[in-house]
Amino acid sequence: MSTDSSTSTTDTASETDVAALESRIDELESELAELQGADDGQPKMSLIATKGTLDMAYPPLILASTAAAFGYEVTVFHTFWGLDILHEERSKELKLSSVGNPNLPVPNAVGALPGMDRVTTRMMERKIADNDTATVEELIGTALDMGVEFQACQMTIDLLGYDESDFYDGVTTGVGAATAIQDMADADVQLLV
Amino acid sequence: MGSEVNTMTEYESTQTLDVKGENCPMPVVKTKQRVDELAADDVLEVLATDPGSVSDIAGWADSTPGVELAGQEESGDVYAHYVRKTE
Missing domain, CATH: 3.40.1260.10 (DsrEFH-like)
Incomplete structure (x- = not known):
């Protein structure tokens, strides 16, 4: 019983973590794309x-x-x-x-x-x-x-x-x-x- | 003698830029201006008398995107540089 409950808590927590990480990755990727666009590569x-x-x-x-x-x-x-x-x-x-x-x-x-x-x-x-x-x-x-x-x-x-x-x-x-x-x-x- | 004939055919230069008598920075600057007018794979022959042009044109071709040095020759007081436009 206690084991089940703790497992479900961990699952919920890791799902939240994954979602947060995914949204953070999206955020960073768009920031990176912006920076790469700003720097056209010309010295x-x-x-x-x-x-x-x-x-x-x-x-x-x-x-x-x-x-x-x-x-x-x-x-x-x-x-x-x-x-x-x-x-x-x-x-x-x-x-x-x-x-x-x-x-x-x-x-x-x-x-x-x-x-x-x-x-x-x-x-x-x-x-x-x-x-x-x-x-x-x-x-x-x-x-x-x-x-x-x-x-x-x-x-x-x-x-x-x-x-x-x-x-x-x-x-x-x-x-x-x-x-x-x-x-x-x-x-x-x-x-x- | 034989190698001279060979090198002439190796580069097949499309155009010639004569900067004999001109000094730094003109050989590099005029080379760049002329290369801009060429098409990809064209080779520009640059004839210069400035001894500094040997190092300068090689350095320029090495650090500039879209060009490569096909060769350099010295004959008498004239330095011939062959620059290929790569893109």
Whole structure:
């Protein structure tokens, strides 16, 4: 008698457990399907470009266009002097600093003389041309063609007195740090240049 | 000599992309752009003079879905890369 009753209690309990587990499995499966749907499998890269010298314009542009060739969805968030890379006029006049750059064959005392930045910049531009290295403008055009999203930080556009129309066609404006954070959180690769 | 003739027929390239004289990142970037225009099983021949293109195009083909490296050859200053579109 007592054995029968205990068996029936156990059966009821395990039936309830099974039902609960089944519904939990359904729940998890639908959550998993949702997550798999959200992640379309395309890797993402998020770069932050903060520098606006001729030499420092290259790394973000080269990495962005190359990552796009690898199939990455790429965003480059440009802030402070990094905005100059996207500035249609200023991007053609980026300079190489002759001071504080020990890689140049110019001592700082000489580099500080008036006009020296122009000399070192010309030297670099000649090397770029001689080496058939793409120009900043060409790299931006190529990257845009490949679907790279260039973002110009709104706060620094205002801070530096630029206008949204100063930037290359296709550059996204009206974005801030929150957008950059969101991109970085979603990305597989994040870099600050 | 004989192997050169053989390798020419091995890949049967559909199109040729000439990036001679161009440097990083252009050989990889232009290869990708051209491959996008091809059909499955097409082979793109890429002619480059950038020595970095040997490692770069191999690495790109290895990590990019839908393409594979069919072969690479060096003749003089020119590096020939053969990229097959797989899907």
